[in-house]
Amino acid sequence: MPGDTITQPRQHTFSAGRAARELGLKRREFDLAVHLGLIRTVPDEGGGGRRVTGAEIERLRSGPGHPEALRGRVRAVGTTEGSDLMEISSGRFARLARLGLLVPVDFYLNRYRTVVWLYLAEELRQFASDEENARLLKARTPEELRDRLAAGLDLRPRNWRGRHLGFLLRQADDPWQQAGAVAAFLDPVQIAEIVTDPYERSHLHRFRPRPPAHGAPGSPASHLAEQLMTADDPDEIGWLRADLARAVQEARAHRPAPRPAPRRTPGPARRTTPGSDAAHRTVPVLDPVHRTVPALDPTRRTTQASDRAHPVPPTHGEPRTRRLLGWLRRRNA
Structure with a gap:
């Protein structure tokens, strides 16, 4: 029907460990095959590690000579076994590797915390079979390369x-x-x-x-x-x-990197004018000992109201007490 959404069926995938078992590979062989691009992986929708689809496993299984053919392409060897494959001494093998002519594909640390470099056996056989490399395998190492090795060169x-x-x-x-x-x-x-x-x-x-x-x-x-x-x-x-x-x-x-939301700045403070209510509002002060608001004196309140009704006329040069008594006499007269 128009407007309906066709949902594609979710493809079944396998974790790395399960995929290695399905393909008959050891975990190190599987990881190396993934590194070399021999096994295609997809991101995990749940945010985990990479996964392998069932279609990819079937593709690899249907290949000729599986799993020996795939295992042979990811076979990694160290210096001793690699020198035997190339029919050279282990010392010459190490020199070729330090010069960058043999590229390691992996490494591990032995119990003495020494780095053991690993090389693809397939690449070593290809290097040894190339006639252009015969001089490096059989003849004396050129003086220029010997000087670089003596200076501590190690490109591994x-x-x-x-x-x-x-x-x-x-x-x-x-x-x-x-x-x-x-x-x-x-x-x-x-x-x-x-x-x-x-x-x-x-x-x-x-x-x-x-x-x-x-x-x-x-x-x-x-x-x-x-x-x-x-x-x-x-x-x-x-x-x-x-x-x-x-x-x-x-x-x-x-896609720009995420940033925190900007903080809201407080609005401008309310300004009061001399004639506004806020300008005449009195805030009671707490008693510092009893933490209470002092009660207002009713007499003082009455006096303040009377003051507003009959303001005291300004009199200059007289003491304050005498001016107040004179005003009270005139009021009671």
């Missing part, structure tokens, strides 16, 4: 941050979320210099993702994860600041 944290930023931007559904993704890699001082408005900064903080969970909040492992999440290279900080300024400007144009 920066490359991981760049990769993780790409993941956060893919998951962002709102301009403020995009700005928050960029802000996640800058320290609060850098953010305050760019976003000077306190209400915008508070709103931005709502969409600023936390570092990957490693240990309990406030633990040494958690602090180390925060350090890895924060940019420390001047060039990296520079382009992150520029990206954040642009992202906040776009978010502001899309």
Whole structure:
């Protein structure tokens, strides 16, 4: 009928843990597949984490070689296993990674609180099979690269941050979320210099993702994860600041940050004129000891009324008592 609203049936979705079981993946494999864009997710309507639709699970299940094919694409290895795949020494593998030629995809902290970087096995095989990289795998490392390594170059944290930023931007559904993704890699001082408005900064903080969970909040492992999440290279900080300024400007144009309602200012005070009632109104004063209003003297009230009826004529140069007695005699005469 005209005017009727057609309601679309709500699509069934699965939580991350349930979706991982449905796909036959371990939770780390599932999370990595989501990071790489291999598994599409949708925002939770209830405000929780990301969810996976039933149609997406069926799409992945129907793929060839599932789940081994998907598990092979998200296989992550450390330095020892990675060097075996590439048929090089672990020392050369670590040098290539520090130079930024091998990009980590994840990390974890071992029991000694040492960062263990993980790399996609598929990417390592592709790097080793490329003929242009044969010199880096077999020949002596060029002197220029050796000098950079001797100076302490290590691009693994920066490359991981760049990769993780790409993941956060893919998951962002709102301009403020995009700005928050960029802000996640800058320290609060850098953010305050760019976003000077306190209400915008508070709103931005709502969409600023936390570092990957490693240990309990406030633990040494958690602090180390925060350090890895924060940019420390001047060039990296520079382009992150520029990206954040642009992202906040776009978010502001899309939807301004909420602000508190303005306070109502009190109206102007009522002015009294000499002839108004308020000007002649007398406010009783409380007794400081008994906290009561003193009673009015009836004699004084009568006298005041008589004064208004027969005003005392002004007499200059006479004492006050003599003037008052003279006035009373003339009145009683």
